[in-house]
Structure formats: C-alpha cells, structure tokens
Amino acid sequence: MTDSSLLFSSLPFSSEQLATLETLEYTQMTPVQAQSLPLILAGRDVLAQAQTGSGKTAAFALGLLAKVDVAAYHIQGVVMCPTRELAEQVAEEIRRLARNQANLKVLTLCGGVPARAQALSLQHGAHIIVGTPGRVLDHLNQERLDLTRVHTLVLDEADRMLDMGFQEELDKIVAAIPATRQSLMFSATFPAEIASLAKKLMRSPEHIVVAEVRVDDAIEQVFYQVSSRQREDAVMQLLLERQPKNAILFCNTKRDTHELYTVLRNHQFSVMALHGDLEQKDREQTLMLFNNQSVRILVATDVAARGLDIKALDLVINVNLAHDADTHIHRIGRTGRAGEKGLAITLITDADAYKFSLLQDALKQHVALLALPTSSDLQNQPQAAEMATIQILGGKKDKLRPGDIVGALTKDNRIDFDHVGKINVQSQVSYVAVRRNSAKQALTVLTNDKLKGRRFRARLLT
Numbered sequence: 001m002t003d004s005s006l007l008f009s010s011l012p013f014s015s016e017q018l019a020t021l022e023t024l025e026y027t028q029m030t031p032v033q034a035q036s037l038p039l040i041l042a043g044r045d046v047l048a049q050a051q052t053g054s055g056k057t058a059a060f061a062l063g064l065l066a067k068v069d070v071a072a073y074h075i076q077g078v079v080m081c082p083t084r085e086l087a088e089q090v091a092e093e094i095r096r097l098a099r100n101q102a103n104l105k106v107l108t109l110c111g112g113v114p115a116r117a118q119a120l121s122l123q124h125g126a127h128i129i130v131g132t133p134g135r136v137l138d139h140l141n142q143e144r145l146d147l148t149r150v151h152t153l154v155l156d157e158a159d160r161m162l163d164m165g166f167q168e169e170l171d172k173i174v175a176a177i178p179a180t181r182q183s184l185m186f187s188a189t190f191p192a193e194i195a196s197l198a199k200k201l202m203r204s205p206e207h208i209v210v211a212e213v214r215v216d217d218a219i220e221q222v223f224y225q226v227s228s229r230q231r232e233d234a235v236m237q238l239l240l241e242r243q244p245k246n247a248i249l250f251c252n253t254k255r256d257t258h259e260l261y262t263v264l265r266n267h268q269f270s271v272m273a274l275h276g277d278l279e280q281k282d283r284e285q286t287l288m289l290f291n292n293q294s295v296r297i298l299v300a301t302d303v304a305a306r307g308l309d310i311k312a313l314d315l316v317i318n319v320n321l322a323h324d325a326d327t328h329i330h331r332i333g334r335t336g337r338a339g340e341k342g343l344a345i346t347l348i349t350d351a352d353a354y355k356f357s358l359l360q361d362a363l364k365q366h367v368a369l370l371a372l373p374t375s376s377d378l379q380n381q382p383q384a385a386e387m388a389t390i391q392i393l394g395g396k397k398d399k400l401r402p403g404d405i406v407g408a409l410t411k412d413n414r415i416d417f418d419h420v421g422k423i424n425v426q427s428q429v430s431y432v433a434v435r436r437n438s439a440k441q442a443l444t445v446l447t448n449d450k451l452k453g454r455r456f457r458a459r460l461l462t
C-alpha cells in the first residue's frame with residue numbers, strides 16, 4: 001500500500017532524478033527520508049538520529065545531488081565517514097543515485113590506500129568527496145584539497161567518528177569549509193558530545209529521530225483480523241500453511257506464552273516456550289536447541305526474547321499486538337536478516353484498534369487489515385525439526401573437544417559428516433545436533449564408543 005505523501009514525486013526532484021529512483025525501485029521514502037528530505041531540500045541544517053538500514057545515505061545523497069552543479073568543476077560536497085568501508089558504501093550509493101547526472105565525479109579519500117593516486121584524482125577535479133577524517137585532513141594540510149567552495153557538509157555516523165577520536169580532525173576540516181554551508185549530521189545515538197558538536201557547526205538545526213525501522217521491502221508485514229477465540233487456531237493454521245523452517249511467536253504475557261505453547265505441543269508441533277520464569281540454564285538450553293535447529297518454533301515474551309540474536313528467521317508471528325510501536329518493530333526486525341526476505345504476521349483483535357492506529361502512525365504507513373484466509377482443509381502436518389540434539393555428560397573438564405565428537409560419529413562412515421550439526425562443548429556437558437533420522441544411531445555410537453579413552457553417558461534431548 002503506498003501513501004502518496006511518501007512518494008518521492010511529492011518533493012521537488014528533477015524528472016531525471018525521479019526516473020533514476022524508479023529504476024532503482026525506490027518506490028517510496030523510508031521514514032528518515034520522509035522526515036528529512038523536505039528540510040534538506042529547503043536548505044536547512046538537519047541533525048538526524050537514524051541507524052544503518054534506515055535509508056539515511058540516500059536521504060543526504062539526494063539532498064546533495066539536488067544542489068550539485070555538474071558544470072562547475074570544483075568540490076561542492078564533503079561527506080565524512082568513520083571508516084573506509086562506510087565511505088566506500090556511501091560513495092557507491094551516491095554514484096548509483098547520480099546515474100542521471102552524467103560526468104558527476106565522486107571521489108573517496110580514505111586511509112589505507114596510497115595518497116598519491118588520490119592526489120592525482122584530485123587534480124582531475126571532483127564534485128563530491130567522501131572520506132575519513134585523517135586522510136582528508138592530510139590532503140588539506142598538503143594543500144591538495146580546496147574546500148572553499150563547498151556548499152554542503154555531511155557527517156555520517158557522527159557518534160562513531162567521535163568515539164574513534166576524530167574530533168580534532170573534524171574541527172580542522174570544518175574550519176576550511178565556508179560557514180554559509182548547509183550541514184547535515186547523522187548519528188545512531190545522541191550523547192552530549194553530539195549535541196555540542198552540532199551546536200558548534202550547525203545553524204539552528206532541525207532534529208529528527210527515527211525509530212529503528214528496517215527498509216520495508218526486507219520484511220513483508222501482514223495483518224490479520226481475528227477474534228480472540230480464534231487466536232490459537234489461527235496460529236496453527238498459519239504455521240501449517242507457511243511451514244516455516246523456524247519461527248518466533250510473540251505473546252504479551254507469560255500466561256499466554258505458556259498456554260499457546262501447551263496447545264501447540266499437544267498438536268505435535270516442534271515447539272518450546274521462552275519466558276521470564278525459566279532458569280538461566282533452561283533458557284540457554286532452549287535457545288541452543290532452537291539455534292541448532294532441533295526445535296522449529298519458539299513461543300516467547302518480549303522480555304525473554306531480549307538480546308536474542310537469531311539470524312535469518314523465516315517467520316515472526318505477533319500473536320498479541322505489542323504494546324508499543326518500538327516493541328513491534330523490534331520483534332519483526334528479527335526476521336529477514338542477512339539479506340533474506342522475512343515475513344511478519346500480526347494478529348489483530350477488535351480490542352487492538354487504538355494500538356493498531358498508533359502503530360500505523362509510527363510505521364508511517366497505512367496497512368491493510370485482512371481477514372484470515374479460510375483454511376483450505378490442509379493435509380499438512382506439523383513438521384518435525386530437522387535436527388535432534390544429543391546431550392553427552394562430559395565436557396571441557398574431561399578434555400572433550402568438538403573434534404572428538406565428530407570423529408566418533410563419522411568414524412567408518414557410520415554417520416554421514418553432513419548429518420552432524422552444531423556442537424557445543426561446555427565445562428561438564430556437551431551437545432551435538434544430528435539429523436533427526438541419524439539420531440538413534442548417533443546415540444548408540446556415543447554411548448558405546450569411547451571418547452578420549454572413556455565412555456560417557458549420553459541421552460537424546462529432543
């Protein structure tokens with residue numbers, strides 16, 4: 001669903017620039033772009049608190065490109081970044097967005113590469129330079145860099161630049177740029193040092209704060225209207241239809257978490273619960289089983305799931321709508337990681353109407369509330385997990401290493417190497433994940449064979 005106020009065409013971009021955005025499939029503005037671009041294009045100084053992934057690079061790049069005069073062959077824009085990697089990414093994004101501006105030259109000036117080649121490129125002229133503070137200052141000191149006609153200065157990841165101790169370099173670089181410039185500053189955090197830096201180098205800046213929202217197309221969001229009675233059936237229907245490899249289902253209370261877990265377990269789903277009542281040891285074991293693919297589904301509360309770093313989740317279901325937008329965004333941010341497209345399904349009841357409207361405001365998006373599709377009399381059964389975990393009652397104290405376990409399992413090709421998954425050796429116990437169809441045999445091997453000259457007890461956990 002597109003909101004017309006989020007269209008790039010609602011802003012005064014050239015038709016060529018709009019065409020480029022269309023080719024790049026930037027169909028609508030991200031929240032940081034929607035908030036900052038009108039101000040940036042109006043020439044205001046902007047201080048934006050936004051994370052990587054928010055689309056911040058395009059926000060300042062588009063502002064910069066709108067002002068660059070390609071016919072004037074001198075440096076007009078300076079972008080400062082904390083690291084060479086970031087500088088290179090930024091330069092690349094600017095070039096991508098400048099496809100329609102023939103002959104526009106973007107030059108990176110970073111440490112770690114010979115300064116001589118950069119000096120040569122500088123002689124040939126550039127419109128925009130993107131660099132790290134140390135190297136830019138070097139060129140400035142060597143009088144190879146003329147910043148006297150720069151009209152736009154961007155500090156990207158300003159907090160990191162300060163953390164890395166670049167304050168002094170930045171001060172000197174800024175002093176070489178006309179005070180009449182437009183200054184744009186992007187920072188993920190907003191400590192006092194950033195406020196004082198902003199005060200020093202910006203003129204009545206607009207301050208923008210954007211919640212950490214990933215770019216929309218990385219996560220597909222679907223909202224289904226259900227009655228609270230339907231909730232558990234809806235979850236089961238969705239799991240059977242989607243057959244996710246792994247999924248986290250969020251509930252708002254421990255009680256709901258436990259109830260849903262019980263229902264799913266009774267229906268033969270591969271599921272475990274994660275809530276605040278669990279002992280640390282059990283919590284860790286649950287996470288390990290989920291991470292090594294011995295359990296497909298986790299039912300969790302927000303608190304229990306905090307700090308959980310699980311990559312590439314197939315599916316997140318918000319069984320209950322989160323109490324606030326930040327929590328919602330945080331929950332769904334767990335899916336679609338590592339460049340994989342994720343799906344977030346949220347169940348909405350009538351009682352959620354107000355919270356749901358606040359969420360739409362925060363997402364800057366009107367989202368359609370769909371009826372739950374009628375279940376197509378599915379033949380699908382809950383899928384067992386791909387792996388099973390064997391616990392061995394021996395660990396680092398017994399000098400066990402992962403290699404001993406793999407070695408025993410794969411000796412004489414009893415178990416295929418590819419059937420052995422993650423191994424986790426702790427001080428007194430170890431865990432090994434094996435393909436479910438090899439689990440019995442693996443257990444026999446591990447209980448009968450000697451590891452490090454000794455026989456250990458072992459049992460199948462899942």
Ligand code: AMP
Binds near residue numbers: 025028052053055093
């Ligand atoms: P950034 O936060 O600048 O690192 O951007 C994250 C990613 O989002 C980059 O790969 C951009 O190319 C992409 N991106 C930025 N703006 C948009 C947009 N409006 N629509 C789609 N993708 C975008």
